[in-house]
Amino acid sequence: MFDSLSDRLGGVFDRLRGRGALTEADVRGAMREVRIALLEADVALPVARDFVEKVTEQAVGQNVLRSVTPGQQVVKIVNDALVEMLGADESELNLGVTPPAVFMMVGLQGSGKTTTTAKIAKRLSGGAGGRDRKKVLMASLDVNRPNAQEQLAVLGEQTEVATLPIVPGQQPVDIARRAIQAAKLQGYDVLMLDTAGRLHVDQALMDEMKAVADIAKPQEILLVVDSLTGQDAVNVATSFSEQVPLTGVVLTRMDGDARGGAALSMRAVTGKPIKFAGTGEKLDALEGFHPSRVASRILGMGDVVSLVERAAETIQQEDAERMARRMEKGQFDLNDLRSQLEQMRKMGGVGALAGMIPGMKKAQAAVDQAGGDKVLLRMDAIITSMTPKERSRPELMNAKRKIRVAKGSGTTVQDVNKLMKMHQEMATAMKRIKKMGGLKGMMAMLGKGGMGGLGNAMGGPELGDAMNQMGGLPGLPGTGAKMPPGFQNFMNVKKK
Numbered sequence: 117m118f119d120s121l122s123d124r125l126g127g128v129f130d131r132l133r134g135r136g137a138l139t140e141a142d143v144r145g146a147m148r149e150v151r152i153a154l155l156e157a158d159v160a161l162p163v164a165r166d167f168v169e170k171v172t173e174q175a176v177g178q179n180v181l182r183s184v185t186p187g188q189q190v191v192k193i194v195n196d197a198l199v200e201m202l203g204a205d206e207s208e209l210n211l212g213v214t215p216p217a218v219f220m221m222v223g224l225q226g227s228g229k230t231t232t233t234a235k236i237a238k239r240l241s242g243g244a245g246g247r248d249r250k251k252v253l254m255a256s257l258d259v260n261r262p263n264a265q266e267q268l269a270v271l272g273e274q275t276e277v278a279t280l281p282i283v284p285g286q287q288p289v290d291i292a293r294r295a296i297q298a299a300k301l302q303g304y305d306v307l308m309l310d311t312a313g314r315l316h317v318d319q320a321l322m323d324e325m326k327a328v329a330d331i332a333k334p335q336e337i338l339l340v341v342d343s344l345t346g347q348d349a350v351n352v353a354t355s356f357s358e359q360v361p362l363t364g365v366v367l368t369r370m371d372g373d374a375r376g377g378a379a380l381s382m383r384a385v386t387g388k389p390i391k392f393a394g395t396g397e398k399l400d401a402l403e404g405f406h407p408s409r410v411a412s413r414i415l416g417m418g419d420v421v422s423l424v425e426r427a428a429e430t431i432q433q434e435d436a437e438r439m440a441r442r443m444e445k446g447q448f449d450l451n452d453l454r455s456q457l458e459q460m461r462k463m464g465g466v467g468a469l470a471g472m473i474p475g476m477k478k479a480q481a482a483v484d485q486a487g488g489d490k491v492l493l494r495m496d497a498i499i500t501s502m503t504p505k506e507r508s509r510p511e512l513m514n515a516k517r518k519i520r521v522a523k524g525s526g527t528t529v530q531d532v533n534k535l536m537k538m539h540q541e542m543a544t545a546m547k548r549i550k551k552m553g554g555l556k557g558m559m560a561m562l563g564k565g566g567m568g569g570l571g572n573a574m575g576g577p578e579l580g581d582a583m584n585q586m587g588g589l590p591g592l593p594g595t596g597a598k599m600p601p602g603f604q605n606f607m608n609v610k611k612k
Contacts, residue, residue, distance in 0.1 A: 121153055121154070121156075121157040121414060122414050122415070124149075124152075124153035124156070124157075125150065125153055125194075125414065125415060126415075128146050128149045128150060128153070129146075129190070129191050129194075129415070131146070132146055132190055132191070138190070140176045143172065143175045143176050143190060144172060144176070146190070147168050147171060147172045147175070148168075150168060150171070150194070151164055151165070151168040154167065154168070154380070157380065158381075159380045159381050160350045160381040160384070160385060162384075163201070163380065163381045163384045163385065166384070167197060167198075167201055170197055171193055171194055171197045174193045174197075175189075175190045175193050175194075191415065194415065195411050195412070195415055198380075198407075198410075198411035198414060198415070199407045199408050199411045201380060201383060201384055202380065202383055202390065202405075202407035202410055202411060203383045203389045203390055203405075203407045207364060207389035207390075207391050207405075208391075209236075209240075209336060209364075209391065210335045210336055210363065211250075211305070211306070211335065212335045215299075215303075215304065215305045215306070216253070216296075216299040216300065216304045216305060216306055216307040217305065217306050217307070217335045217336070218296070218299075218306075218307045218308075218309065218332045218333065218334040218335055218336075219236070219306060219307070219308045219309070219334060219335065219336040219337075219338060220309045220311060220328065220329060220332060220334040220336065220337045220338070220360075221233050221308065221309065221310050221311060221338055221340055222311050222314075222325055222337060222338070222339055222340070222356060222360065222362075223313060223339055223340035223341060223352075223356075224313055224314065224341075224342070224352055225261075225313030225314065226313060226342070227313065227340045227341060227342045227345075227368060228340060228342060228368035228369070228394060229310060229311070229313060229340045230256070230258070230264065230267055230268055230271065230310050231271065231368075231394075231397075231399075232340050232366050232368060232392075232394060232402070233254060233268065233271075233308050233310040234254065234268065234271035234272065234274070234275050234277065234399055235275075235392075235394065235399055235400075235401070235402040236308065236338075236366075236392065236402065237252045237254050237272075237275060237277040237306075237308050238275040238276075238277060238399055238400065239402060240252050240305075240306055241275070241276070241277050250305040250306050251303065251304045251305045251306070252277050252278070252304065252305065252306045252307075252308060253277075253278050253279070253280060253295065253298065253299050253302070253304040253306070253307050253308070254268055254271075254272055254277055254278070254279045254280070254308045254310065255268075255279065255280035255291060255292070255294075255295035255307065255308070255309055255310065256268040256269075256279070256280070256282075256291075256310045257288040257291050257292060257309055257310060257311045257312060257328060258288075258310060258311065258312040258313070259286075259287060259288060259291075259312065260312045260313075260321075261312065261313065264310075264312070265282045266282070268310055269282065271399070274399060275399055278304075280294065280295045280298060288311070288312065288324055288327075288328055289324070289327050289328055289331055292309060292328045292331050292332050293331060295307055295309065296331075296332060307332075309328065309332060309334070311325055311328060312324075322359045325359065325360060326359055326360055329360050329361075335363075336363045336364060337360050337361060337362050337363050337364075338362075338363065338364050338365070338366050338391065339352075339353060339356050339357075339362050339364070339365050339366070339386070339388075340365075340366045340368060341353065341365060341366070341367055341368070341382065342367075342368050342369055343367045343368060343369045343370050344369055349381065349382060350381050350382075350385045353365070353382055353385050353386045354385060354386075357386050357388070362386060362388050363388060364388050364389050364390070364391040365382050365383070365386060365388055365389070365390045365391065366390075366391060366392045366393070366394065367382065367390060367392070367393045367394065367405070368393075368394035369394060370393040370394055370395050371394075371395045371396050371401070383407075389405075390405040390407075391404070391405055392404060392405055393405045448539075448542055448543040449507060449508050449509070449510060449543075450499050450502065450506070450507040450508075450510050450539060451499075451507050451508065453499065453538075453539050453542065454496060454499045454500075454507070456542075457492050457495055457496055457499075458496070460492060461492055461493075494525070494527055494531065495535055497525040497526065497527065498521060498522075498525045498527055498531060498532055498535050499535070500525070501520075501521045501524035501525040502517075502521055506521075510536065510539055510540075510543075513532075513536060515529075518532045518533065518536075
């Protein structure tokens, strides 16, 4: 979403970093460009103006202009200001003291409220891959949109979350009363009320929403906003905040090609935290909103903490322990390579991973140019076309076998050779993993062997060189990210 803004800001700051000393005129000129970049990204004018004024005031100070690296100091000031504008700290959901905690979802028609309701419910319940273990009940109060209640019931089945039975003809306030009673009697921890989408000019629907809020007394009233709304998101947020006491915002379609203005403006306009960001159509495509991480991505600094957390979520403990045992022995066959490619796909693909690592914009662009993650599927097809014996013993792959595998996978012998070379590089690096040790060694393996080899296989030497920049990252253990035991076993190999 923030690619355009990130590129514009990156160009501004690259010019600042390239100068040994900065004058006040240099800083003010750069800040004018930053203001233009924010406005082009659809950030609300008052928000952009206040942001630039605050940054300029700090950046023209003598401590900055006379520092050893004034360009870097300015970037840090901008980063801190972005974090503050986005909300400073991640905000958790308020589950209250006495269950059930009532969450009320509000927003415009078509903003993605119903799907977001199911996503949050799944996240809270732990059902079908969710993280927590709350007993959640969902209830649809949308009696205006055809099949809206049925849609939530279907989503409930998909997420393994209970939904309130539908009573034809019942009105929203009565549905809310019935849902609260059912949640209390059946011992639910959380009740999620999916209200009807409305236009902010429709006072009748607004009155209905306020009536439901008076009855339910929700711990959370979450405004769901489509990130593609642009500057009009400010009007939407203002309209709803005047009617009900909002407690937070959920941004949907953060994976789209919008310019990001809604996300950057929403906190400043409503004064309420952005709690979640929808990143796709799937029901697990919902992330907690971390202002510091979003700011880092915008400024091209990567997001290593999210990378570690995403790996921790996708790597199964059994797989991690199996890989740890093989790492101890220096083993790495084509079955292991296939497993690693599958993990990359689950974590969002090579392009998404590259975007989370500092300084990897070049690699991310190169991945996209090389065909993106379709190449991972092609590699998987090549490995699948081999016999179990060939996957376990890659040295058996002679010229005749390579021709057969290429035909079976719909690829070329050259593609097979690239894959075999990548495997050889990773296998060689695996033999050195014990000497390198732990997480640092694993990241070094990915950079010097695996990721560089993967880049060569996908797009040639240029992409390989770009992806080799992923190596190292010795500061990763200090990120503060919590990793499950299986992931730690995988990263911190101990000889038994």
